[in-house]
Amino acid sequence: MSDSPLAGPQKELDELIAQFEEEVRRRPTPDEIAAAEAAGETIEPPAPAETQEPAAAVAPAPPASESPPPSVAAAAAIAAVEDLHAWWAGGERIELELSGGARRRIFTRVLGDGPWMTLVHGFPTSSWDWAPVAPQLAGHNRLLAFDLLGFGDSDKPSGHDWSAYEQADIIEATWRHFDVEETRVVAHDVGLTVALELLARQEEGKLATRVIDFTLLNGGVYSGFHRPRRIQELLQKPVLGFLLARVLSEERFSKALAEVFAEAHQPTPGEMHQQWESVVRRGGSKNYHRLIKYIPERRANKDRWETAVEKTSAPIRFIWGMADPVSGAHMAEVIQERRPGADIVKLEDVGHYPQLESPQRVAAAIIEGPRPAAAHSEEKDGQH
Secondary structure (H helix, E strand, C coil), X not given: CCCHHHHHHHHHHHHHHHHHHHHHHHCCCHHHHHHHHXXXXXXXXXXXXXXXXXXXXXXXXXXXXXXCCCCHHHHHXXXXXXXXXXXXXXXXXXXXXXCCCCEEEEEEEEECCCCEEEEECCCCCCHHHHCCCHHHHCCCCEEEEECCCCCCCCCCCCCCCCCHHXXXXXXXXXXXXXXXXXXXXXXXCHHHHHHHHHHHHHHCCCCCCEEEEEEEECCCCCHHHCCCCHHHHHHCCHHHHHHHHHHCCHHHHHHHHHCCCCHHHCCCHHHHHHHHHHHHHHHHHHHHHHHCCHHHHHHHCHHHHHHHHXXXXXCEEEEEECCCCCCCHHHHHHHHHHCCCCEEEEECCCCCCHHHHCHHHHHHHHHHCCCCHHHHHHHHHHCC
């Protein structure tokens, strides 16, 4: 991707950064903010003048006439996709007890019949990401989709840091709840990181549920080659990230998210609005800076998770949007180097969200599944 198309959004982001830095200088001190956060947020810095609406406020979706007319094939696919509220209405919030006695309410959705398939979404969205591919997948599998802790309609505990280990515990608890003895796992973005923890546990013989195979969509398989967006870097900063989470508007969120979609597969304003709704649900936008902590956690656990990918004989298929600026073609190259013979379905014209940008191709690749582990082993041996 060339840099020129991003010049406008980057300029706006730079201006936004300057506003945030000004907020740091003239609003509550770092000590006051830290104390407020520890106490459960009692300080609410006001948004800049042009975004005085509350962070959780949502505007009505624009009429369809404002969106560019999709192709006939895309229109047929969109027509079959449930909107966000229908997706939530079709599921339930179940209470899970984790080790140590913690209880969490997690939104889950079960669709279809057949062998189990577990779908794990990415940052910063929700299980609704799977809605475009769910009708096709549900014709072959019994789907278990859910919102990770801190996302969508699941619990969003204030002051609680994100952890792949805890999210993996939640998946195991969800499997126990539904008596899942074996399943396929399909994961995207931060969900991919959680899937790698599940893979590591299975390699250690510590996973009660058997994972038959893994299908992984764009994400930071190798932390050193992940290219976070500027806003993701800012969210990791102790003070600035805290403020950014509280002044982030729907417009700014939409612009940042649109940058990781391929130019040919941009979401409509109505779709982007629903993604924003999933973020602000249950006050979730205030936790934004805590959810981003998966990035440093990837670095801290790189040996465990990257080794699991390279050493396992479990079947893995990678379905990869090559036009993704965060973890696209450059990440696919590293996967091929570190896992010789890797089964990679390359989608050249797709960005960071393959299941949203090209749902028909992605669903077909998921249904087909990874090549048998033996095929990977033979190809791997042949390259040494």
